[in-house]
Amino acid sequence: MLRLRPLARAPLRRYFSASQMKDEYGAMSDAGDTFEHDGPFTLESGEVLPHAQLRYNTYGSLNPAGTNVLLVNHALTGNSDLASWWGSMLGPTLAFDTDKYFVVSANILGSCYGSTSPTSVDPSTGEPYGKSFPSVSVRDTVKLQGKLLESLGVTSLKSVVGGSFGGMQTLEYLFTGQEFGPETRSAIPIACGSHHTGWQIGISELQRQAIYADPDWAEGEGWNAKKGLEVARQIGMISYRTSQAYEEKFGRGVQGGKIYGSDAEWDVKSYLEYQGRKFLDRFDPITYVKLTEQMDSHDISRGRGEMKAVLNSVKVPTLIVGIDSDVLYPVHEQESLRDGIQGSELVVVNSDAGHDGFLLEQEEVSKNVIRFLESIE
Template identity: 40%
Template sequence: MKIFLHNDSVKLENGAELPGLEIAYHTYGEMNADKSNVVWICHALTANSDAEDWWEGLVGDGKLMDPSKYFIVCANILGSCYGSSGPMTNDPSTGEPYYSGFPDVTIRDMVNAHELLRVHLGVDKIWLGLGGSMGGYQILEWACSQNNLIENMVLLVTGAKESAWAIAVHEAQRLAIEADNTWRDHNKEAGRDGLIAARGIGMLTYRNYETYVAVQSDDEEKLDDFKAASYIKYQGNKLADRFNAYVYWLLTKSMDSHNLGRGRGGIEKALTGVTAPALVIGIESDILCPVEEQKKLAAALPNGSYIEIKSGYGHDGFLIESDAIHAAINAFLS
C-alpha cells in the first residue's frame, strides 16, 4: 500500500473543508509508454485498496485484470479506515482522530480525491473503469464529471441514484449504531455492538431468502442456537474486528446522497453525456440493487449494454461469480 499526501485544503460538496488529504492506494503492473493500459477499480463500502485481495477472481496474475498487461489502480475511498483520510485519521488542529468531527462526504467528494491521485500518478486516460455496488457509483460519477476520461466502463449491481429502499436499509443500520450507548465515545471501539447489528441488517440484503434457506437451515428440531443466527453474529463480529462504526455510519450517508443528476439537470440529462461504451451487469437474485435498476441504467446510457447473471448469491454475487463476470467482461472488451 502506498500513501499520496495532498497538502492543500480540499473543499467538500457540502461546503466543509479538509486541511489536506491522505489517499491510500495500490497499483499493480506498469503503465505502458502511451499510457493506454490503465484500469481503475473503485471499491465498495467496506473494502480497501487491495483489489487483488478482495477481488481475487478478477485481479491478479493470469486473471482477466492481469498486471502483466495492465496498470491497475485502486484507491481507498475518502472517509474509509484503510489509510485514506476519514474519522480515524488525525485532525491536524487537535492531533487526535476526528471521530465524529470528520465532515460528511459524498460520492462526488470521493471522485474528486481519485482525481487528485490520478493527476499525481500521471494517468491521462483510463482505458477501463471498473466498479461494483458503491464502486460503480464512483465510476459513474467520474464519467459524468469528466466525460472523455474513462474510455470503457464495467458497472456491476449499481445505479444512477440511491434508491429509497437502500436509503431505508442504511437508516436502519445507522439507528442500530446510534442505539449503542458507546456511540460517539472518542475511541476506536465506539459503537462496536451497534456496528455488529448494522452488519447483520446488511447481510439480509446482500443475500436473499433462497440462499439463507439453502445454506443456513437446521436439520434437527432445535429450540435455540440456529445456524442462521450464528451466521449473522459471526459476520457482524468479523466486520467489527476490521472496521469502525464511525466510518460505517459516514459511508452509508455518502451512499444515500448518490445522485448523478444533482446539479446536472436530472439523471437522464447527466447520463446522456456519458458516451463511453458501458457494460452494466445485474445479478438475478439481488434484492439490494435489483436488476430493474441496472436495466434502466443501461438503457439510459448512450452506449450502454446489459447482461444478467444467474446466481443465488444476491448482491454479493458480484464478488463471488467470478467465472461468469470474467466471461461477460471479456466478451464486452473484445
C-alpha cells in the same frame, strides 16, 4: 489517540467456514502506497479537509502514453488491495491483465483502510476526528482519486470497473474529462443504479439506527458502540443475500434441539453472530456510519440536470452488469441505466447469492469484463 474499551465476547457456538457460506472478502489490510493531496481539499458540501490522503495499490506497468489504465473501485467495506476481494480476476491473461494494463485500486475517502477518515487526526485538535469528520460524497472520493491518477502520470483510463459502492464511483467517472481528472474511455458499473433510492437509504438508516441505539454512541465518543455495529453488520448480511441462499445453507438447522425463545440456537443465528463479531476486527462504528452516509449521497444527476438528459449525455462504451437475485440493487435499476445510456449493454448474472454475487460470481463477471475490454480500444 483512540480509546477503545475491550468488548466482552461470549464464545461463538459454531464457526462457519467459507464452504458453508462464502465470505465476500479475504484477509483485509491497509497495505499500499499513499497519495497526499497538495493543500486543503474542499468537499462538495463546502467543508474543507486540511489534509487528505488516499491509500492505493497498483499492478502492472504504465505505458509511456499513460493510457493503458484500468481503475477498479471497491465496495463499502473493501480496501485498495484488489487481490483480497477480486483476486481471481487479477493477473496475466485474467480480466485485469497485468501484462496489458496498469491496474489501479484506490481506497475510498473516509474509509479506515489507510485514507483520511474519522480515525485520522484532526490537525486543529490533535485528536482523531471521530464523529466530527466532515460529510464526504461519492463525488468527493472520485475527485480525489482523479488527483491521484494525475499524480501517477495517467492521461486517460481505458476503463473504470466497480460493483456496489464501487459501481457508484464508476458511474461518476463517466463525467471525468468533462469536469475533473483524466478522461474515461469506457466503464463497467456493476450491481448499482444511477442514484441511491429510498429503499437503499432506508436499509442504510436501519443499520445506522442500530449503532445509534448502542449506549456508547450517545453517551461516549462512539468508538465503542460495537454491539450496535455488530447488529448493523448482521442487517447488512441479510440485505446482501437472498432467501434461497439462507434456506440452502441454514434452513431450520438448530444446535442442541432448542427452538423456543431467546435460547433457540438456530444455525443462522450463530452465523449472523459470527459475521457481526468478525466485522469488529476490521471496522469501527463511526467510519461505518460516515461511509453509509456517503453512499446515500449517490446521485449522478445532482447539479447536472434531469436524470434522463444526464444519462443520455454519456457517449463512452458502457457495460452494465446486474445480479438477477439482487434485492438491494435490483435489476430494474441496471435496466434503467441501460435504457438511458446510448449504446450501452446490460448483462445479468444468474446467481442465488443476491447482491454479493458481484463478488462471489467472479468467473461469470470476469468473462464479461474480458469480452468487453477486448471489444474497445
